[in-house]
Amino acid sequence: MTDAQRPIVNPKNLKLDHWRRGSFFESSDVSFGALLGLKDIGIGYGEVPPGKSGCPFHNHHVGEELFIILEGExxxxxxxxxxxxxxxxxxxxxxGGQETAHHLINTGTLPLKYLSISTIAATEICEYPDSGKFLARTRRPGEGQASFDFIGRAPSAADYWDGEPGF
Structure with missing residues (x-):
């Protein structure tokens, strides 16, 4: 165990990162799986204000997520x-596909507080059905940051060989 790792973490003792994007997305959250020494499981804690969501509606093709509601509605x-x-x-x-797209919206009057637990995949594809975007991401083993990160929209009409020498 390194100095930064701990066997027990209580989210109330962690510094939350507050952010806001547009008028609908806002959260105070923190990821802390690494503090527990976890390499293949991501763990986060989030607090979403009333009327807001902490992420866009999306689905993963590789990773899985689990949310545990602690407080709020x-x-x-x-x-x-x-x-x-x-x-x-x-x-x-x-x-899965768009049938597993998901997100949480705080419809209550108090902050929605929850834990999020997810698998950390070396490669991930996410779709964002509301906006027609997709994300392609890869990580090198042992690295927290993406080594390749691309967000785009529907694929072009180019085929596999388009632009290759001799074509």
Whole structure:
């Protein structure tokens, strides 16, 4: 165990990073799996204000996510459905296509507080159905930051051989 690693972490003792994007996305959150010495499991804690969401509606093709609602009330948008959630609810987001797209929206009057747990895949593709974007990301083993990160929209009409020498 390194000096930064601990066997136990309590999110109330961690410094949260507050951020806001546009009028709908806002959160105070922190990732802390590395503090526990975890390399293949990501763990985070988030607090989302009323009327906001902590991330866009998205789905993963490789990684899986799990959310545990600690306090507050919200709506779990999952695929084409919406589910009311509250303290003690455990939400799954398996890898898959747009039928597993998901995000949490705070529909209550107090902050929505939750834990997020996810697999850390070396390579990931995410889709964002509301905006038509996709994300392609790879990580080198042992590195926290992406070594390749691309966000784009629907694929072009180019085929596999387009632009290659001799074509």
């Amino acid at each position: 919200g709506t779990y948008r999952f695929g084409s459905e919406r589910h009311a959630v509250g303290p003690g609810d455990i939400l799954g987001a398996p890898a």
